[in-house]
Amino acid sequence: MLSLRTLAVTFSLALLSATAMALPAPAASCHSESVQVMGETREQAAGLARNLVKNTGVGTLMTIMNASQKSAVEGYPFGSMDYYVDDCQDGGKPLMLLSHLQINVQNARSSNHISLAIRKLPAEGEHGNPMVDPRVTLMGRLVPVEEAKQKKAEECFVAKHPEAKWWLPGAGFHDFKWYNLDIEEIYYIGGFGGIHYIGWIPVDTYYNAHLNNDKSSREMVEEESESLSLMLRQQTMFA
């Protein structure tokens, strides 16, 4: 079968060679280096996914509509932006502060089938390139955080999202509660196929992955994204 991945490699290589001709020599040789390091292993992708979850803090939380919310859209997927943090007490697991008034939480009561889609957000002043940047979808169930862990959960959450202090349980709002997303499946898109890993990552591989603190491999991937987005921009200009 001619897979999407194969197509993407072909597409990327075609772009590479087309652009190499249009570029001065030093930049072209830099690009051909990035061809040689194409494709993270699943283990590397797991580390990058862990980094992405740790560094982002904002995602799209998704559930399945229940008829009691709106019968016309029963069974439809519903998604809405929400804050989360990488749980300080349980690294890799999203920790969320959610109100029972939210449609997602109402839906989860009858059907606890949750997805949280996270994408790399551009740093301040950075343009970003959503099609080329990594994203991950975590699927699982919302589980209330046990009482003994709630104090630390609060510290962890507010450290990442200081404004959340206004809606902490006990801050005057009574409807917010702590939840973990208990991850069951992970789908990771590193960027363009052929250049990056695209696929499922086993949950234990994700939890066992090293958080990629050594900058070199992260930078390497980011440089690749950079060069690919440059190619895409040029391609668009010449098209």
Ligand SMILES: *[C@@H]1O[C@H](CO)[C@@H](O)[C@H](O)[C@H]1NC(C)=O
């Ligand atoms: C919708 O929610 C109601 C009330 O919680 C529940 O009884 C019902 O089974 C739910 N429907 C589905 C399809 O999950």
